[in-house]
Amino acid sequence: MSTPSTGQPTLSYFKWAFIVTAIGLLLGGWVGWQSTGTLGGMATVFFICAVLAVLEISLSFDNAIVNANKLKDMTPVWQHRFLTWGIVIAVFGMRIVFPLLIVVIAAGIGPIEALFLAAREPGEYARIMTEAHLPIAAFGGTFLMMVGLTYFFDHEKEVHWIVFLEKHMARSASIKGIEIAFVLLLILLFSNLLEGEEANTFVYSAIYGLLTFLVVEVIGGLLDHSQKAMSEAAKGGLGAFIYLEVLDASFSFDGVIGAFALSQNLFVIAIGLGIGAMYVRSMTIMLVDKGTLAEYRYLEHGAFYAILILSVIMYCQTLVHIPEVITGLGGAGLIGISLWSSIRYNRKEREEELEHDRQAVAENI
Template sequence: MLKYYKGSFLFTAICLGLAGWLGWETTGTVGGTLGILWIVAVLGVLEVSLSFDNAVVNATVLRDMDEVWRRRFLTWGILIAVFGMRIIFPLAIVAIAAKMGPIDAVILAASDPARYEEIITGAHIGISGFGGAFLAMVGLTFFLDEDKDVHWIGMIERPFSDLSKISGLAIGLVLLALYLLSRSLSPSDAMTFITSGIFGLLIYIAVQSVGALLEQEGEEGVGDAVTGTVVKSGLASFLYLEVLDASFSFDGVIGAFALSNNLFIIALGLGIGAMFVRSMTIMLVEKGTLAEYRFLEHGAFYAIIALAAIMLMSVQFHIPETITGLIGAALIGISLYASLLHKRQEQAAEAAAPGDTSNHN
């Protein structure tokens, strides 16, 4: 296990050291410093839990990638994932929300954190609408799938799977939630909330469309030795994985605003999570243990829906950051336990089967 995660633990130690320094510089108190360290740690855990599906897809593609491009994905790809999507993209959100240039946003965050916090707090309604709508679509789409045949909590998931035949149901549910929550806001805030939520829906649709187009092109190129357009090899696979990674990272990046509005805290926490997701991906590929944890992905998507609900409701209610993080961690932990329990039950059933001498792999 250490060979897969030693780099991630070293990176975590560096990030926590920077977080401790940042906490002391900004608060000057032990309590404030510990609070920031806690938020960074929770963001790291939340990013891992929300990005489990990312690790699954990455592992699936990496199994068919040659060793050279696999190493490039785990080196060049981590730079793009950590410094691109976890720093540049949040900075773009902050800059848009605060209506200033990205350089000005960085300078403001470093030189006047109080003013920076005030500006971001003023943009909370728009951020919550955008992030909550996007996360809700991510979660609902997983459960509203008629081809989904593995259910963790059947009494909840089977009806949702059947409802997937209703076209556009997920979008309709999100729009309804945006409308109902906006009724308690002032007219100007309601317009901001609904408009931001609609843009969250549009971004989700755009991300899904890009992924579908790439997948279609990949399927058309499989086995085409003449043109060399096989998506599972070399550079094509590398680019394919980076687009998928960017798509999956939206939920963690947007969801981070439910825990903190500080750009540097978000970058440190999500960077830790991104490193562990990369380590998890390569471990799943090399050890081939992905199928052993049957319900982990379900737990991740329940965590996404919980975070989406918290972000949307935060325009009316204040929910402590620690509760937000613990809900996600608890759902992942319970799904892991359920997966292990299911595996033991299957093994017991196989052992009890009379006359079964086959070799189960």
């Protein structure tokens, strides 16, 4: 496992993110010039890429914290693989291949045709993506809800931020499958608020999201705890790698769909969200190396509450439109409050230690 180290300057963790930002924004400006042929059009696309990057960072900051929580228990080999292979999957897989795959399935066309559709008819491409939002929100919302609830419904969890709530959830974890029952009830509730084919689509997509979480958990457990079938370097790694990639995909659903509100150009969206993904990866590495999660005891709680809020928002988006800025600010706000609570706790601990030392000195005198 990696040992926390605070020797490296904070900005050095973002070196590659800064490089990708510069390249991405220049590329975005070039795309704007090629598509419009005007300086105004180039500046507009340049600005959209920057806004999309900020959107991705705000939506995925809690993802960085959850990733760091999982990565700190992985072997160095698998940490490196996630932070190298993972970024390729995150940027190219979720920001380019995933939107194309949705259009391929929804429109019944081939991948090459979908790519040409994105380049030549961005309006039609965006329309197909928007129509696919309901099943994506149901699937991703269910997966993220299970991630959040599994963290709180844990009888071994001892550190609580919102004590009265988290203590009851930890005690209730002894009831097997309670989090699954809770999610199924929510699925039934929201499906009753939809009508006809939309209700069926929601239920099927949500069930697939639940099954995906359970399958990933089972596979992860089998891979990570099998002592005979895996080499020493792979123990505790492959299952966690698969889990993190599926988690990354679930976090990306909202950002990818929401990006079409700013631009209908697949390549502009890929550039903007790709820049944001690099910062999320850089934050993940920094959190692991500096041991930030251990230093700020409630930061992780804030991230998982943000995940739960995001999952509920994704469910609600099947009924009404919720601006992405609310999603991003809501998650960032919860994480900010948890950080503030952690700082207050640390300050109180230091004051108590100082007071204890003073009393010890006074007794010795």
